[in-house]
Amino acid sequence: MSPLTDYELIQSCLQGNQDSFAELIARYKNLVYSVILRMVNDREEANDLAQDVFLKLYKNLDKYYPDYKFSTWTIRIATNHVIDYRRRKKQETVSMEEVEYELGTDDSPENAYIRQEQKQELNQMLVDLPDMYKIPIVLYHEQDLSYQEIADIIHEPLSKVKNRIFRGRRMLKESLLNLRKKEQAGYGV
Amino acid sequence: MECEKAGGYMMKYMDGVLAEPEALWLNKHILQCEHCKEDFFLYDHIMEHFAKMPLCDAPANFEERVMARIRLLPAPAALTDSLERAFCGIWGVFFVLMALGLLLGMSKDAVIAWLSERAGLALAPLAALMASASDDVTRVSNLFLMNMSQFLTRIWQFFSGLQVILLIAMGLLILVQIVLYKKDKVDTAK
Numbered sequence: 001m002s003p004l005t006d007y008e009l010i011q012s013c014l015q016g017n018q019d020s021f022a023e024l025i026a027r028y029k030n031l032v033y034s035v036i037l038r039m040v041n042d043r044e045e046a047n048d049l050a051q052d053v054f055l056k057l058y059k060n061l062d063k064y065y066p067d068y069k070f071s072t073w074t075i076r077i078a079t080n081h082v083i084d085y086r087r088r089k090k091q092e093t094v095s096m097e098e099v100e101y102e103l104g105t106d107d108s109p110e111n112a113y114i115r116q117e118q119k120q121e122l123n124q125m126l127v128d129l130p131d132m133y134k135i136p137i138v139l140y141h142e143q144d145l146s147y148q149e150i151a152d153i154i155h156e157p158l159s160k161v162k163n164r165i166f167r168g169r170r171m172l173k174e175s176l177l178n179l180r181k182k183e184q185a186g187y188g189v
Numbered sequence: 190m191e192c193e194k195a196g197g198y199m200m201k202y203m204d205g206v207l208a209e210p211e212a213l214w215l216n217k218h219i220l221q222c223e224h225c226k227e228d229f230f231l232y233d234h235i236m237e238h239f240a241k242m243p244l245c246d247a248p249a250n251f252e253e254r255v256m257a258r259i260r261l262l263p264a265p266a267a268l269t270d271s272l273e274r275a276f277c278g279i280w281g282v283f284f285v286l287m288a289l290g291l292l293l294g295m296s297k298d299a300v301i302a303w304l305s306e307r308a309g310l311a312l313a314p315l316a317a318l319m320a321s322a323s324d325d326v327t328r329v330s331n332l333f334l335m336n337m338s339q340f341l342t343r344i345w346q347f348f349s350g351l352q353v354i355l356l357i358a359m360g361l362l363i364l365v366q367i368v369l370y371k372k373d374k375v376d377t378a379k
């Protein structure tokens with residue numbers, strides 16, 4: 001028996017079968033969670049927000065139309081939810097310690113430390129990007145979505161999506177360049 | 190001009206759609222242009238970072254936690270809901286009209302007096318019309334109330350026998366059945 005499609009699961013859900021929704025969660029929890037984590041950079045917060053997103057999806061299942069993929073609709077609701085949440089919360093709190101990275105074992109401790117620092121710096125630059133650039137960049141480079149899929153998610157034309165990704169990359173590059181310059185100036189003293 | 194072209198090619202490179210002649214051109218340009226060379230390596234570093242970024246898995250008990258919250262909710266709105274909403278709308282309009290009618294009926298004397306006082310506005314015919322209409326309404330509603338009270342007395346007589354105990358017992362039985370059925374449904378859903 002082939003697995004049910006997303007749409008079949010949704011229909012089954014609408015007929016009162018809650019287990020079908022559990023299957024949908026299993027399919028998309030990692031996608032939703034990681035996109036949200038990139039936006040808020042806090043595991044606990046991302047967990048709460050991702051749960052809220054699935055509750056929202058469940059309550060609005062009857063409003064889903066299969067014109068778009070379910071994943072597209074899901075990410076759209078997730079990103080909008082985080083933006084709304086931020087608007088309500090106003091100021092953004094970022095705790096970098098929450099995001100851990102695995103380190104290469106062959107590195108010396110000093111190298112590992114420097115690499116860790118650089119990774120965190122780049123990650124912080126990504127977090128600092130405005131949502132309009134960060135969301136497409138994360139969806140494209142981390143989630144491997146296509147330009148068209150991102151256009152569907154953020155409801156903007158393809159050209160705008162490309163523009164934002166290009167600008168976002170340039171902004172990341174500029175921040176990295178500034179950081180390098182600062183570091184070099186620091187060593188020079 | 191050349192640097193702008195190189196910037197465009199770098200974007201294509203990051204999209205993985207740079208053709209071979211374009212790659213060769215970019216390579217040549219980078220060897221000559223310090224600025225683009227720096228940019229290229231910065232972009233490369235960023236792309237490397239993205240490639241190494243670990244995909245984050247949701248916490249282990251994520252599904253259970255969401256499902257526990259969902260089980261507290263009513264079933265997702267299905268098609269029947271829109272029908273229900275339509276009925277609610279009709280009933281809502283009906284009750285609003287009824288309430289308005291009642292209010293108007295209760296204060297009809299005041300309204301009629303107000304209308305007749307303003308003779309200059311030529312509203313007297315309207316007042317007369319309203320007065321006669323309200324008389325009709327009063328007659329009909331009195332008839333209705335009388336019949337209603339008769340009906341209620343009969344019902345009261347009907348229930349005031351042994352039947353009332355029997356009926357209450359039956360009602361309780363049905364209630365217990367419903368509760369058991371719902372409990373069963375929740376258990377099987379788990």
Ligand SMILES: [Zn+2]
Binds near residue numbers: 225226
């Ligand atoms: Zn150049």
